[in-house]
Amino acid sequence: MRKVKPGSAPKRDAPRSVAAAESGPPELTPRYSDAFIVDNSDEGRKVAWYLGQWCDLARALDVATGYLEIGSLLSLDGQWQKLQQIRILMGDEVSKRTKQAFLEALQGIEATLDGSIEREKERNDFLAGVPAIVAALKSGQITCRVYRERKFHAKAYITHGKIEVLPPFALVGSSNFTYPGLHDNVELNVQLRHNVEELQAWYERHWAEAEDVTAEILRTIERHVRDYSPFEVYAKALYEFFRGRELTADAWEKTQSRMYPVLDEYQREGYHALMKIAEQYRGAFLCDSVGLGKTFIGLMLIERLLFDRKRVALFVPYATREPVWEAKLDKHLPGLAGDYGGLAIYNHSDLLRGGDYPGRMARIKDMADAVIIDEAHHFRNQATQQYRQLWTMLDSKQVFLLTATPINNTLLDLQHQIELFSRRVPDHFRSLGVHSLPGYFRTLENALKRLVGEGGLDVEISTAEAERVLADDEFLRELVVQRSRAYARASQRQSGGPQVRFPERADPQVVQYSLARTYGALLGDLEKAFR
Numbered sequence: 001m002r003k004v005k006p007g008s009a010p011k012r013d014a015p016r017s018v019a020a021a022e023s024g025p026p027e028l029t030p031r032y033s034d035a036f037i038v039d040n041s042d043e044g045r046k047v048a049w050y051l052g053q054w055c056d057l058a059r060a061l062d063v064a065t066g067y068l069e070i071g072s073l074l075s076l077d078g079q080w081q082k083l084q085q086i087r088i089l090m091g092d093e094v095s096k097r098t099k100q101a102f103l104e105a106l107q108g109i110e111a112t113l114d115g116s117i118e119r120e121k122e123r124n125d126f127l128a129g130v131p132a133i134v135a136a137l138k139s140g141q142i143t144c145r146v147y148r149e150r151k152f153h154a155k156a157y158i159t160h161g162k163i164e165v166l167p168p169f170a171l172v173g174s175s176n177f178t179y180p181g182l183h184d185n186v187e188l189n190v191q192l193r194h195n196v197e198e199l200q201a202w203y204e205r206h207w208a209e210a211e212d213v214t215a216e217i218l219r220t221i222e223r224h225v226r227d228y229s230p231f232e233v234y235a236k237a238l239y240e241f242f243r244g245r246e247l248t249a250d251a252w253e254k255t256q257s258r259m260y261p262v263l264d265e266y267q268r269e270g271y272h273a274l275m276k277i278a279e280q281y282r283g284a285f286l287c288d289s290v291g292l293g294k295t296f297i298g299l300m301l302i303e304r305l306l307f308d309r310k311r312v313a314l315f316v317p318y319a320t321r322e323p324v325w326e327a328k329l330d331k332h333l334p335g336l337a338g339d340y341g342g343l344a345i346y347n348h349s350d351l352l353r354g355g356d357y358p359g360r361m362a363r364i365k366d367m368a369d370a371v372i373i374d375e376a377h378h379f380r381n382q383a384t385q386q387y388r389q390l391w392t393m394l395d396s397k398q399v400f401l402l403t404a405t406p407i408n409n410t411l412l413d414l415q416h417q418i419e420l421f422s423r424r425v426p427d428h429f430r431s432l433g434v435h436s437l438p439g440y441f442r443t444l445e446n447a448l449k450r451l452v453g454e455g456g457l458d459v460e461i462s463t464a465e466a467e468r469v470l471a472d473d474e475f476l477r478e479l480v481v482q483r484s485r486a487y488a489r490a491s492q493r494q495s496g497g498p499q500v501r502f503p504e505r506a507d508p509q510v511v512q513y514s515l516a517r518t519y520g521a522l523l524g525d526l527e528k529a530f531r
Contacts, residue, residue, distance in 0.1 A: 036191040038171060040183060047175045047189060048075045048182040051157060055079035057166060058159040062203050063088045063177050066153040068109070068144070069116035070130065070221065071179025077129035086136070088144045088177065089207055091152030109146065109213070110220045116178070117224050130225050137218040144217045145210035155181075155189075158200055168196040252307055258332055259300040264500065266483060266491035267293050271300045273481045274400060281429065283399040283421025285376075287406050287482040291502050294402045295328055298372055301400055303333055306342045310369035310398075315390075317375050318347045325374070344368075348378055351389040365393035376401035379420065380413035387416070394420055406480070411448065415441040418479065432475050440475065 038050045061083050068090050073080060080086060092109060120127060136142040157171040173189025175181040192199065253260040263271065270286060277284035288294055305312050316325050325345065329337055337343045350357050371394060373379065379387050399421040407413050415437060422428040427435045434440045471482065488500050
């Protein structure tokens with residue numbers, strides 16, 4: 001054995017012939033040590049150098065890794081192509097074993113790979129070497145699987161010699177199959193020369209239990225190297241040029257909206273709150289007191305939804321359609337309703353009309369993106385045909401419910417209206433800690449029953465009690481926008497806006513009434529007719 005000066009690296013033996021490489025490939029198994037360590041410490045100890053040497057001698061490479069990046073294969077470009085097969089077994093870094101968890105983890109794997117390709121573009125403009133990887137994935141020369149039975153974070157590289165006298169070797173340690181793992185990070189990997197068959201059996205067992213993701217890996221990589229048409233390049237260039245210059249909703253409200261300048265500050269607050277709630281839960285309530293301008297907030301919702309390129313259906317009572325909604329639309333938002341405006345207006349009663357209305361209702365189900373319902377308390381009873389007809393057409397749509405009285409008789413009134421957008425999905429509000437909407441309302445009803453001292457589940461409650469329930473319940477505050485006249489006055493004072501004025505209620509007047517004086521002649525005629 002040669003003596004080595006302290007602090008200096010020993011020189012390796014000169015390369016031997018392949019036929020004599022019974023204990024390892026050339027330059028990989030020095031005689032002076034039984035342990036061969038690869039730690040990326042210098043050019044002669046990098047994992048990429050080790051694998052590149054083996055590509056000349058091996059026919060196949062089995063990789064176990066926690067992560068996969070494109071840089072690992074690109075750093076071996078020109079070498080890995082000499083192998084007949086490369087198998088890559090990786091983990092998904094997720095401990096939950098549900099199908100949904102795996103799909104989410106697979107998205108993470110694809111995102112990691114996608115990010116590594118984007119980083120590669122910074123030093124490799126044309127992604128040289130990537131088309132060869134795509135071709136190998138398509139041909140099966142490279143296959144990828146994800147182990148999902150348990151958390152998998154192994155790192156091993158098993159090489160299989162081209163000739164029988166060259167047994168399998170393995171490098172086991174801490175290097176992931178990533179560019180930093182093969183080049184930069186200080187790692188600790190040790191070459192195994194004996195009993196590699198046991199390691200191979202371990203690999204085969206986990207490979208058999210893993211799920212093939214070659215197609216997903218191929219799709220992620222192929223997106224970066226496919227040929228794009230001149231139009232696609234031009235469209236992408238326009239997108240990048242105008243990105244950040246497009247009109248945001250905030251800028252539109254301040255510069256182009258017709259309704260936003262008309263609203264008082266508390267009405268703007270209500271509009272913003274409704275948009276935020278509906279974005280998260282697909283529906284929201286506006287339950288302001290009478291006289292606070294729910295119609296104006298509804299008009300603002302319509303204008304904003306149309307700005308977002310959504311098609312809107314508005315359902316209103318017959319009595320308020322022409323004098324209230326159509327009159328306000330003509331004044332503030334002319335041209336939005338009708339065949340060319342993106343807004344369609346219907347009466348509540350149209351849900352049950354015959355003629356061409358069933359077809360029109362079906363088109364709402366197929367084409368509308370959002371539905372606004374004025375006086376939504378008319379749809380509090382799920383047993384009515386009108387409620388059932390509306391419920392069937394609201395699937396996957398944003399729903400805005402406008403009513404000053406969401407609760408008329410019992411809290412179940414409110415539950416049935418919420419179900420118009422929650423679609424009776426038990427855990428629709430799981431983010432709010434509610435895993436069963438019916439169960440939650442049963443609890444509220446029982447609490448209210450104890451409060452008012454009445455028996456039975458369907459407790460009839462007053463308007464004041466209903467408002468207290470809406471104001472005090474944390475879950476309902478997340479779904480309902482409800483302000484009083486006092487709130488509106490305070491909001492205007494705080495924002496410096498004009499004072500809000502509400503009609504003063506006059507004292508009741510006593511009316512003198514005489515049945516004989518009012519209907520005397522009619523009663524005389526009736527008596528005469530009978531006689």
